[in-house]
Amino acid sequence: MEYFLQQLINGITLGSIYGLIAIGYTMVYGIIGMINFAHGDIFMIGAFMALISFLLVVSLGVTSVPLALMLVLFFSMLLTAAWGWTLERVAYRPLRASFRLAPLITAIGMSIVLQNFVQLTQDARVKPLPPVITGGHILTDTGTFSVSLSNIQIVIILTTTLLMAAFSFIIAKTSLGRQQRACEQDSTMAALLGVNVDRVISLTFVMGASLAAVAGLMYLLYYGVIDFFIGFVAGIKAFTAAVLGGIGSLPGAMLGGLIIGLIEVFWAGYFSTEYKDVAAFSILAIVLIFFPSGLLGKPEIEKV
Amino acid sequence: MTAPLLSVRGVDAFYGNIQALRSVNMDVAPGEIVTLIGANGAGKTTLMMTVCGKPQARHGQIVFDGTDITKLPTHEIARMSIAHAPEGRRIFPRMTVMENLQMGALLAPEAKFAEAQEMVFSLFPVLAKRRNQRGGTLSGGEQQMLAISRALMSWPRLLLLDEPSLGLAPLIVQQIFQVIRELNAKQGLTVFLVEQNAYHALKLAHRGYVMVNGKITLSGTGRELLARDEVKAAYLEGGR
Ligand SMILES: Nc1ncnc2c1ncn2[C@@H]1O[C@H](COP(=O)(O)OP(=O)(O)O)[C@@H](O)[C@H]1O
Numbered sequence: 001m002e003y004f005l006q007q008l009i010n011g012i013t014l015g016s017i018y019g020l021i022a023i024g025y026t027m028v029y030g031i032i033g034m035i036n037f038a039h040g041d042i043f044m045i046g047a048f049m050a051l052i053s054f055l056l057v058v059s060l061g062v063t064s065v066p067l068a069l070m071l072v073l074f075f076s077m078l079l080t081a082a083w084g085w086t087l088e089r090v091a092y093r094p095l096r097a098s099f100r101l102a103p104l105i106t107a108i109g110m111s112i113v114l115q116n117f118v119q120l121t122q123d124a125r126v127k128p129l130p131p132v133i134t135g136g137h138i139l140t141d142t143g144t145f146s147v148s149l150s151n152i153q154i155v156i157i158l159t160t161t162l163l164m165a166a167f168s169f170i171i172a173k174t175s176l177g178r179q180q181r182a183c184e185q186d187s188t189m190a191a192l193l194g195v196n197v198d199r200v201i202s203l204t205f206v207m208g209a210s211l212a213a214v215a216g217l218m219y220l221l222y223y224g225v226i227d228f229f230i231g232f233v234a235g236i237k238a239f240t241a242a243v244l245g246g247i248g249s250l251p252g253a254m255l256g257g258l259i260i261g262l263i264e265v266f267w268a269g270y271f272s273t274e275y276k277d278v279a280a281f282s283i284l285a286i287v288l289i290f291f292p293s294g295l296l297g298k299p300e301i302e303k304v
Numbered sequence: 305m306t307a308p309l310l311s312v313r314g315v316d317a318f319y320g321n322i323q324a325l326r327s328v329n330m331d332v333a334p335g336e337i338v339t340l341i342g343a344n345g346a347g348k349t350t351l352m353m354t355v356c357g358k359p360q361a362r363h364g365q366i367v368f369d370g371t372d373i374t375k376l377p378t379h380e381i382a383r384m385s386i387a388h389a390p391e392g393r394r395i396f397p398r399m400t401v402m403e404n405l406q407m408g409a410l411l412a413p414e415a416k417f418a419e420a421q422e423m424v425f426s427l428f429p430v431l432a433k434r435r436n437q438r439g440g441t442l443s444g445g446e447q448q449m450l451a452i453s454r455a456l457m458s459w460p461r462l463l464l465l466d467e468p469s470l471g472l473a474p475l476i477v478q479q480i481f482q483v484i485r486e487l488n489a490k491q492g493l494t495v496f497l498v499e500q501n502a503y504h505a506l507k508l509a510h511r512g513y514v515m516v517n518g519k520i521t522l523s524g525t526g527r528e529l530l531a532r533d534e535v536k537a538a539y540l541e542g543g544r
């Protein structure tokens with residue numbers, strides 16, 4: 001039981017990170033019907049931007065940990081958002097009127113470009129970050145096994161919950177969110193009503209990239225090391241999460257992220273570490289047989 | 305005649321290599337109801353969409369209230385206060401009636417939202433009852449009412465209506481035409497109406513144009529066109 005509880009906590013933590021990345025896939029798919037395969041690498045860039053921001057903040061002499069974290073969060077979101085915006089602007093927008101596969105191929109190309117760029121400029125070795133958020137709480141202790149919830153896990157789960165609530169609110173209740181949903185449902189009609197569709201698409205990339213930056217920061221804090229390749233694996237997991245939850249559905253992306261995180265951790269905890277990825281993808285295949293549009297991907301669901 | 309609010313001059317439009325409009329000329333004066341009739345596939349919807357920049361005219365000029373809008377992007381044409389209730393209604397299916405109206409009011413001052421909402425709910429009381437229902441679950445007639453209401457939410461100076469009667473029961477058609485007449489008479493709203501239902505449209509409109517294969521072939525007052533033998537033969541027999 002204690003072991004189960006511990007895995008549950010670890011799974012929710014990992015699932016939160018996947019969920020944050022998955023939202024970027026699902027929002028972009030919702031609005032332009034394209035899988036942004038470079039989104040995993042935007043997450044990777046986000047982790048590097050967070051690392052660079054940390055160095056910057058420390059060199060500026062900020063010693064208070066909460067303040068440093070807030071600054072790092074702000075800078076990495078800002079910088080990564082700029083990457084996301086540029087990616088759409090230079091690589092995807094010119095191809096929007098092209099045949100369906102063109103943007104997909106470009107996305108894969110951009111993914112390779114981003115990986116190689118970071119590998120060249122940051123070199124291929126892993127980059128460590130000393131633990132920033134330390135300590136934790138022992139929840140139960142049976143003598144043989146103790147269940148702990150670390151402070152970093154609390155930070156990750158709280159931040160994710162907060163951000164997801166904020167994003168759900170933006171999509172459901174604000175004018176920007178309505179414009180995004182309108183573009184997703186009928187972009188020509190949205191334009192006829194005065195929506196600047198290009199701008200809304202840009203903002204969607206910016207939002208997705210900001211969330212990926214948060215995920216990158218959380219990953220950096222949680223694992224303490226990053227390299228240019230983390231975006232590939234995490235990206236595929238998050239993409240799987242988005243499809244599992246129903247691509248295009250915001251709650252689906254969150255749910256899918258959570259499920260993939262839990263499957264991965266439980267599989268590794270109870271069976272073997274080696275096949276944890278296979279487990280996640282197998283579950284995806286099984287779910288798609290019974291729910292071809294994902295768990296929450298019904299046509300009447302709120303998309304974007 | 306006063307200076308036209310909308311003026312279309314020598315407009316050609318294409319879908320790829322296929323020409324859909326051939327040197328179209330037409331005007332809508334402020335306060336007028338002008339109708340465009342023609343057979344299915346004549347190019348009526350294309351003309352309306354070309355006014356909105358989708359597709360853009362390849363040749364010719366479209367002027368709205370003295371401004372050349374030929375090359376403006378669609379969302380900026382909307383900003384000139386041209387509202388469009390397009391063919392097929394194009395209600396956002398997964399948004400509620402209220403959200404569809406909010407989308408319509410995007411360009412209007414927020415302070416005038418309540419007034420606009422009150423106006424459309426009094427024109428179409430059924431929408432008030434459906435306010436929290438999703439657009440996709442409305443009946444065809446209700447969707448058309450919502451499409452017109454959504455267009456009205458922006459307080460337009462020119463309302464473009466593309467076949468509002470299509471597929472609707474005669475009673476609903478009458479209600480919608482009555483609303484158009486009232487908006488024009490009471491608020492002085494300028495309306496450009498595309499219709500296949502030529503009889504009703506010509507009775508309602510001050511002036512009309514007939515389009516055949518992307519060309520304007522006839523124009524005149526509603527009454528004049530109703531009396532023309534070509535119009536009677538092609539669009540009115542059995543078409544009531
Ligand atoms: N999106 C499109 N792509 C290619 N051809 C089109 C498109 N829309 C309309 N057309 C063609 O343009 C012509 C005019 O169509 P349309 O403007 O819809 O006519 P109407 O509204 O009078 O029925 C038709 O021949 C139609 O097939």
Ligand SMILES: [Mg+2]
Pocket residue numbers: 348349350391467
């Ligand atoms: Mg038509």
